[in-house]
Amino acid sequence: MRKLVAVLLTLVLVMAALPLTVSAQGGEVNCFTDQEARVVVAAGAVGQELELTQAAAARFMEACPNITVEVLETPDLATDRLGLYLQLFEAQDSSVDVFQIDVIWPGDLAEHLIDLTPYMTEEEIAAHFPAIVENNTVDGKLLGIPWFTDAGLLFYRTDLLEKYGYDAPPATWEELTEMAQTVQDGERAEGNTEFWGFVWQGNAYEGLTCDALEWQYSASDTRIVSPDGTIEVNNEATIAAFELAASWVGTISPPGVTGYGEEDARGVFQSGNALFMRNWPYAYSLGNADDSPIKGLFDVSPLPAGAAGQRAATLGGWQMAVSKYSRNPDAAAAVAVYLTSYEEQKIRAIEGSFNPTIQALYEDPDVLAATPFFGSLYDVFINAVARPSTVTSPNYNQVSTLYFTAVHSILTGEEDAAVALELLELDLAELLGK
Numbered sequence: 030m031r032k033l034v035a036v037l038l039t040l041v042l043v044m045a046a047l048p049l050t051v052s053a054q055g056g057e058v059n060c061f062t063d064q065e066a067r068v069v070v071a072a073g074a075v076g077q078e079l080e081l082t083q084a085a086a087a088r089f090m091e092a093c094p095n096i097t098v099e100v101l102e103t104p105d106l107a108t109d110r111l112g113l114y115l116q117l118f119e120a121q122d123s124s125v126d127v128f129q130i131d132v133i134w135p136g137d138l139a140e141h142l143i144d145l146t147p148y149m150t151e152e153e154i155a156a157h158f159p160a161i162v163e164n165n166t167v168d169g170k171l172l173g174i175p176w177f178t179d180a181g182l183l184f185y186r187t188d189l190l191e192k193y194g195y196d197a198p199p200a201t202w203e204e205l206t207e208m209a210q211t212v213q214d215g216e217r218a219e220g221n222t223e224f225w226g227f228v229w230q231g232n233a234y235e236g237l238t239c240d241a242l243e244w245q246y247s248a249s250d251t252r253i254v255s256p257d258g259t260i261e262v263n264n265e266a267t268i269a270a271f272e273l274a275a276s277w278v279g280t281i282s283p284p285g286v287t288g289y290g291e292e293d294a295r296g297v298f299q300s301g302n303a304l305f306m307r308n309w310p311y312a313y314s315l316g317n318a319d320d321s322p323i324k325g326l327f328d329v330s331p332l333p334a335g336a337a338g339q340r341a342a343t344l345g346g347w348q349m350a351v352s353k354y355s356r357n358p359d360a361a362a363a364v365a366v367y368l369t370s371y372e373e374q375k376i377r378a379i380e381g382s383f384n385p386t387i388q389a390l391y392e393d394p395d396v397l398a399a400t401p402f403f404g405s406l407y408d409v410f411i412n413a414v415a416r417p418s419t420v421t422s423p424n425y426n427q428v429s430t431l432y433f434t435a436v437h438s439i440l441t442g443e444e445d446a447a448v449a450l451e452l453l454e455l456d457l458a459e460l461l462g463k
């Protein structure tokens with residue numbers, strides 16, 4: 030213990046002694062080392078993610094020229110990305126230093142990550158939403174610095190709602206189903222045979238867990254596994270909600286939706302071929318890009334309410350974590366701290382509509398001008414429903430895999446909803462030792 034305290038104290042003193050540099054944006058940057066180092070960051074490449082991260086890495090290198098940052102592109106689907114990370118971690122591979130990790134992974138990946146608390150001031154940590162900091166803290170260690178947060182939203186075409194005489198986006202899933210069918214029939218009759226009512230994430234992966242939790246929670250006020258560890262997947266309202274979702278496949282949603290990830294849904298919506306889309310905030314700035322056919326023709330709202338009378342948005346989001354196997358943990362931490370800083374979150378919020386995790390940015394006029402719904406839908410982000418990753422850790426990924434596999438079998442018609450959920454309940458009980 031004494032030794033640990035001594036080491037920590039030395040670290041703090043060394044860090045305090047290192048000169049701060051200033052970025053081109055005017056923010057203070059701490060490079061944490063004056064040694065030459067190379068840092069590889071495993072990052073997402075959904076939408077504009079990769080370009081934005083590369084630009085941020087370039088800004089960091091200007092401020093800390095002794096550190097070279099390389100951004101490694103990783104698979105789009107969260108489940109595939111986790112598979113890659115697990116391979117690297119299990120081999121104790123030191124070739125990747127910084128990992129962009131999902132909000133559901135700190136518990137499952139804890140043993141492979143270092144504590145980042147010594148690299149941040151209390152004030153810097155406290156600037157982020159406390160719930161996300163808490164989520165990322167395992168056994169007192171801050172394993173990921175919050176980078177951006179996510180919540181499921183309904184994207185809808187304002188021009189088409191007006192054309193068909195609707196004055197608001199749907200309030201319930203039933204209303205969504207009817208509106209989608211009416212507009213789809215109308216647009217097809219006018220010759221757009223490619224047009225669909227509703228696109229979403231139906232592939233068997235983590236994204237489907239997010240969509241299905243929204244259907245489930247809005248219908249039944251239950252959430253896969255409750256915060257106190259009760260398994261809650263098998264109930265009438267959830268069965269009915271999943272049956273409704275299955276009825277969309279091949280009617281208001283393309284038959285191929287059961288193979289869709291985020292980018293597939295965005296592809297259809299952004300090309301002008303869907304009325305509604307369930308997706309994350311990143312799709313907003315891309316949809317409004319100059320070359321987008323739907324620029325200025327859509328808006329976002331909370332997802333519709335289910336039988337429980339409530340709307341639900343699944344909480345998502347990503348953090349920057351440093352691998353325990355990194356050979357340059359100080360340089361890696363410097364990169365993680367910089368990428369998640371106020372100035373970088375501001376750039377991502379404005380250029381990519383990525384929701385900041387730093388609360389003050391929700392009052393920043395530049396951010397609100399670029400992405401007005403950060404203000405108007407603030408409550409949706411604050412009240413988003415968490416997946417049961419903390420309560421089931423380190424088995425969350427297995428819980429989610431059982432869940433999305435069961436939901437997928439309902440969507441494809443392989444399994445009856447009531448049977449699938451009864452079996453799921455048994456499988457979860459076995460996995461969690463209940």
Ligand code: GLC
Pocket residue numbers: 106107131132133178179235236237239291309344345346347
């Ligand atoms: C988004 C969310 C993440 C979620 C993933 C599922 O990236 O931020 O939390 O797991 O989508 O596809």
